[in-house]
Amino acid sequence: MAVAAEQENLGRKTVCVIGDGAITAGMAFEAMNHAGDINPDMLVVLNDNEMSISENVGALNNHLAQLLSGKLYTTLREGGKKVFSGIPPIKELLKKTEEHIKGMVVPGTMFEELGFNYIGPVDGHDVIALVQTLTNMRDLKGPQLLHIMTKKGRGYAPAEQDPISWHAVPKFDPKTGTLPKSPNARPTFSKILGTGYVKKPPLMKN
Numbered sequence: 001m002a003v004a005a006e007q008e009n010l011g012r013k014t015v016c017v018i019g020d021g022a023i024t025a026g027m028a029f030e031a032m033n034h035a036g037d038i039n040p041d042m043l044v045v046l047n048d049n050e051m052s053i054s055e056n057v058g059a060l061n062n063h064l065a066q067l068l069s070g071k072l073y074t075t076l077r078e079g080g081k082k083v084f085s086g087i088p089p090i091k092e093l094l095k096k097t098e099e100h101i102k103g104m105v106v107p108g109t110m111f112e113e114l115g116f117n118y119i120g121p122v123d124g125h126d127v128i129a130l131v132q133t134l135t136n137m138r139d140l141k142g143p144q145l146l147h148i149m150t151k152k153g154r155g156y157a158p159a160e161q162d163p164i165s166w167h168a169v170p171k172f173d174p175k176t177g178t179l180p181k182s183p184n185a186r187p188t189f190s191k192i193l194g195t196g197y198v199k200k201p202p203l204m205k206n
Contacts, residue, residue, distance in 0.1 A: 002040035013138070014042040020049065029114075035143045036115020043137060044116065044145045047124065049152045049163075111145045120147030125154055 002014035022028060023046060035042060111118045117140065122133055130148065137144055152167065153159020158177040159166035165179065172179055187195075 002035065002042040003038065006040055014040070015045065016042070017045045017047060019047050032111070032114045032116065032143075039115065039142050041141055042143055044143070046120075046145060046147045047150055048121065048147060049150050116143045116145040118145050118147065120145075121149045122146065124148035124150035 001016075005012040005014050018028060032044070035044075109118075119133065119137060122130055124130060133146065137146060151160060152163030153161075156166075156174070169179055
């Protein structure tokens with residue numbers, strides 16, 4: 001999509017939203033690795049719902065995210081690349097210094113290695129800070145990754161306390177906070193397969 005947008009030259013912005021569970025899949029990493037290679041202008045928003053990855057959320061991280069996505073930092077960053085592009089030792093030193101500074105407070109080294117400029121983590125429920133960061137990132141060139149932290153069931157106490165049970169729930173009464181009991185339905189294929197494997201493990205051939 002990002003490549004097509006650049007080919008059409010219509011000024012469209014490509015934004016992909018992915019969860020912390022889905023991003024561990026091979027297809028996601030393959031796509032990110034490819035994006036880092038062809039260097040399109042695109043934004044990946046990683047929605048981390050506190051089930052894994054990082055918990056570094058707070059005023060410092062929100063401030064850092066806005067700082068790293070701001071015009072001053074990006075101008076200095078790109079300017080430094082141009083000035084020292086012909087001096088490999090200094091260029092490498094600047095790169096390592098930047099990685100160490102960002103690595104002290106953000107868990108984005110892996111994404112940086114894939115060719116993405118990592119920003120975050122940002123509190124996904126802080127709308128003002130999130131909009132400010134997205135505004136700052138709008139005109140950044142190359143692959144960008146914004147890491148936002150959210151909480152499953154935010155704003156509804158029963159769902160916050162038990163996010164797994166309240167994931168993809170059927171219709172329920174929000175006043176009582178109780179989930180309807182599912183009727184006696186036929187067992188699923190995965191249930192039958194799992195039970196069969198436990199009762200009679202398949203023979204493994206060397």
